[in-house]
Amino acid sequence: xxxxxxxxxxxxxxxxxxxxxxxxxxxxxxxxxxxxxxxxxxxxxxxxxxxxxxxxxxxxxxxxxxxxxxxxxxxxxxxxxxxxxxxxxxxxxxxxxxxxxxxxxxxxxxxxxxxxxxxxxxxxxxxxxxxxxxxxxxxxxxxxxxxxxxxxxxxxxxxxxxxxxxxxxxxxxxxxxxxxxxxxxxxxxxxxxxxxxxxxxxxxxxxxxxxxxxxxxxxxxxxxxxxxxxxxxxxxxxxxxxxxxxxxxxxxxxxxxxxxxxxxxxxxxxxxx
Amino acid sequence: xxxxxxxxxxxxxxxxxxxxxxxxxxxxxxxxxxxxxxxxxxxxxxxxxxxxxxxxxxxxxxxxxxxxxxxxxxxxxxxxxxxxxxxxxxxxxxxxxxxxxxxxxxxxxxxxxxxxxxxxxxxxxxxxxxxxxxxxxxxxxxxxxxxxxxxxxxxxxxxxxxxxxxxxxxxxxxxxxxxxxxxxxxxxxxxxxxxxxxxxxxxxxxxxxxxxxxxxxxxxxxxxxxxxxxxxxxxxxxxxxxxxxxxxxxxxxxxxxxxxxxxxxxxxx
Numbered sequence: 001x002x003x004x005x006x007x008x009x010x011x012x013x014x015x016x017x018x019x020x021x022x023x024x025x026x027x028x029x030x031x032x033x034x035x036x037x038x039x040x041x042x043x044x045x046x047x048x049x050x051x052x053x054x055x056x057x058x059x060x061x062x063x064x065x066x067x068x069x070x071x072x073x074x075x076x077x078x079x080x081x082x083x084x085x086x087x088x089x090x091x092x093x094x095x096x097x098x099x100x101x102x103x104x105x106x107x108x109x110x111x112x113x114x115x116x117x118x119x120x121x122x123x124x125x126x127x128x129x130x131x132x133x134x135x136x137x138x139x140x141x142x143x144x145x146x147x148x149x150x151x152x153x154x155x156x157x158x159x160x161x162x163x164x165x166x167x168x169x170x171x172x173x174x175x176x177x178x179x180x181x182x183x184x185x186x187x188x189x190x191x192x193x194x195x196x197x198x199x200x201x202x203x204x205x206x207x208x209x210x211x212x213x214x215x216x217x218x219x220x221x222x223x224x225x226x227x228x229x230x231x232x233x234x235x236x237x238x239x240x241x242x243x244x245x246x247x248x249x250x251x252x253x254x255x256x257x258x259x260x261x262x263x264x265x266x267x268x269x270x271x272x273x
Numbered sequence: 274x275x276x277x278x279x280x281x282x283x284x285x286x287x288x289x290x291x292x293x294x295x296x297x298x299x300x301x302x303x304x305x306x307x308x309x310x311x312x313x314x315x316x317x318x319x320x321x322x323x324x325x326x327x328x329x330x331x332x333x334x335x336x337x338x339x340x341x342x343x344x345x346x347x348x349x350x351x352x353x354x355x356x357x358x359x360x361x362x363x364x365x366x367x368x369x370x371x372x373x374x375x376x377x378x379x380x381x382x383x384x385x386x387x388x389x390x391x392x393x394x395x396x397x398x399x400x401x402x403x404x405x406x407x408x409x410x411x412x413x414x415x416x417x418x419x420x421x422x423x424x425x426x427x428x429x430x431x432x433x434x435x436x437x438x439x440x441x442x443x444x445x446x447x448x449x450x451x452x453x454x455x456x457x458x459x460x461x462x463x464x465x466x467x468x469x470x471x472x473x474x475x476x477x478x479x480x481x482x483x484x485x486x487x488x489x490x491x492x493x494x495x496x497x498x499x500x501x502x503x504x505x506x507x508x509x510x511x512x513x514x515x516x517x518x519x520x521x522x523x524x525x526x527x528x529x530x531x532x533x534x535x536x537x538x539x540x541x542x
Contacts, residue, residue: 038453045457049464056474057315062323064315190300197307204311208318 017114018122025125039128043087047080047136050203054140065207071235072205073144078164078227079203080137085168086199088130090175093121095192098182107270117261121176148235156234162247163230169250170225173257175199183264202226207237218242222249279375280383287387298392302348309344312470313337329474334411335502339471341407343496345400347468349393350431350491352438354385355455359445365539378530382435389431404499414501422508426495429515433487436522437462443526446533467493487518 029036054076061069100106100120109119150156178195206214206224217224229246232238238246291298320333331339358381361367370377408415441458445451463469465488472493473480483489494511497503503511 035450035453042453042456042460045460049460049469052475053470056329056470057319060319060323060328062319062328065318065322190297190304193301193304194307197304201307201311204315208311208314210314213314 014114014118017118021123022125026127029127036128039126040132043129044132044136047132050076050080051136051140064205067205067207067235067237068148070147071144071231073140073147074150074231074234075144075205075227076203077137077139077141077144078231080133080140081164082137082167082171082202082227083199084130084133084137086171086175087133088126089122089168090172091129092124092126094176094179094195096124097121097179098191101182101268104270106268116265117258121172145234150234159233160230163225163233166246166250167226167230169254170222173250173253174221174223174226176257177260180260180264183268198223202228205231218245222253225249280379283380283383284387287384288390289387291388291391298395302395305344305348308469309340312340312344316340331471331474334413335500336471338407338411338413338500339496339502341403342400342500343467343471343492345396345403346427346430346492346495347463347466349396349400349427350434352385352431352434354381355438355442355458357381358439358442359451359455362442362445362533362537363449367537368539371539378439378526381439385435413499415499418505419498419501419508422505422512423495423499426490426498426508426512426515429512429519430491430495432519433515433522434462434491436519436526437487439526440522440529443529443533446536462488462491465489466491467496471496487522490515490518 054072057064058069058072063069064072097120100109106116106120109116112119145152175195175198178191178198181191201217202223206217206228209217214224225246229238229242232242233246316333316336319328320336326332328336361377367377370380404413404415407413437458441454442451444454448454465472465483465486467489468491472483472489480489490511494503494515498508498511
């Protein structure tokens with residue numbers, strides 16, 4: 001009971017700190033409004049190119065290995081929503097890790113009385129990239145939901161939201177892991193390129209891939225949980241094993257990335273200060 | 274020749290720098306494989322489930338060979354040194370070039386080409402292997418004539434992309450933070466060059482629009498030379514268009530740079 005009370009108190013403290021992070025980020029972004037709107041414009045352009053491709057594939061009127069062509073809108077909508085989450089809460093934090101290591105900022109973070117991982121990986125929230133992806137994602141999702149004739153029931157909506165949340169936790173774990181290589185490879189931009197490429201490989205239904213890739217992408221490096229599981233759930237194509245795996249995987253992979261972080265930090269030696 | 278020596282040094286420096294970060298280079302190559310794999314699986318699924326032999330004007334062989342070759346050419350002609358130029362403009366790095374007998378344009382281009390040598394060598398070997406495999410599997414009908422024209426079109430495509438990079442980098446003279454212009458330009462080039470997918474699947478209207486722009490000569494044109502989709506006569510016209518665009522872009526880059534230099538106030542120098 002005492003332990004639970006302590007855990008709740010810690011959770012409350014971190015929640016409070018996170019709200020301050022969010023507030024500071026919002027204030028900062030509103031200060032540079034031109035940058036903010038430019039960023040929204042650019043993200044909308046990226047979104048536009050994705051949608052062009054989605055419409056092209058949908059117009060072929062061909063099933064994608066058992067998935068009707070209109071269901072591509074559900075997958076794209078889910079992918080855009082997840083991109084919104086990723087860009088808003090994680091992307092810039094993860095990309096900054098390289099800088100923290102090379103310019104010595106990490107040394108300062110170590111001295112702060114909060115978790116180093118929390119401080120390093122959740123400090124920034126970007127609203128400008130989130131807005132277009134959320135708006136676009138929700139619209140495309142509704143279009144896909146209607147076109148595919150999926151019933152709107154409590155179970156479907158709750159399940160969809162549940163797997164989206166599961167996807168957010170997996171996003172954090174799976175996308176953080178490659179960036180931790182920045183502690184070993186100090187210079188270069190290629191890790192960011194790999195992370196981006198991995199992220200985009202999830203933009204299509206996993207049914208298009210071969211069996212070995214599906215297995216690796218679901219159970220070994222579970223990229224497909226990010227946006228595929230929520231879409232497959234509403235289309236009744238997820239399957240019993242994956243329904244359970246979609247709940248267990250976020251817990252497991254969050255634990256694994258935490259272990260990896262602790263190990264890497266143990267070996268970290270400051271180079272710049 | 275003596276005048277040229279300093280640029281050869283810049284070329285060597287670029288080469289040395291690229292050799293230093295070998296792991297980065299290898300990872301960068303790996304990263305370009307993922308989108309290609311996704312596209313191959315996607316179009317394989319579409320063609321496999323379709324009753325039609327041809328979709329959006331391409332048959333299966335043409336689509337897959339386009340995706341593979343275009344992905345490699347995209348890597349081959351990629352630039353990305355606009356960020357370095359912008360940094361020089363923003364932080365006064367240009368100052369040393371104003372006072373020294375070194376042309377900034379030439380220095381940057383030679384340094385970039387030097388940094389590109391290793392990538393060009395490795396990617397060319399990969400491309401040759403892939404083309405041999407694709408040609409034997411899909412019978413692309415690659416003739417020595419097409420190979421020669423392809424080899425001419427690649428450096429021209431790289432030059433077009435280089436001048437686009439220089440023109441977009443000159444926005445740094447007017448904007449302190451020019452990142453948005455660079456990202457927008459990169460996206461525009463990626464989308465319109467055919468680096469993501471064959472641009473003609475977007476319809477005749479879009480192709481007509483692209484006829485007035487240089488982008489399709491960067492990836493779409495060289496790819497369709499080698500995969501046999503373009504007739505020989507059109508290839509010759511295309512190469513002339515590439516040269517024309519290089520001349521136009523060179524003049525534009527010079528004009529933008531000249532106007533920009535008048536605005537340059539050597540901050541941080």
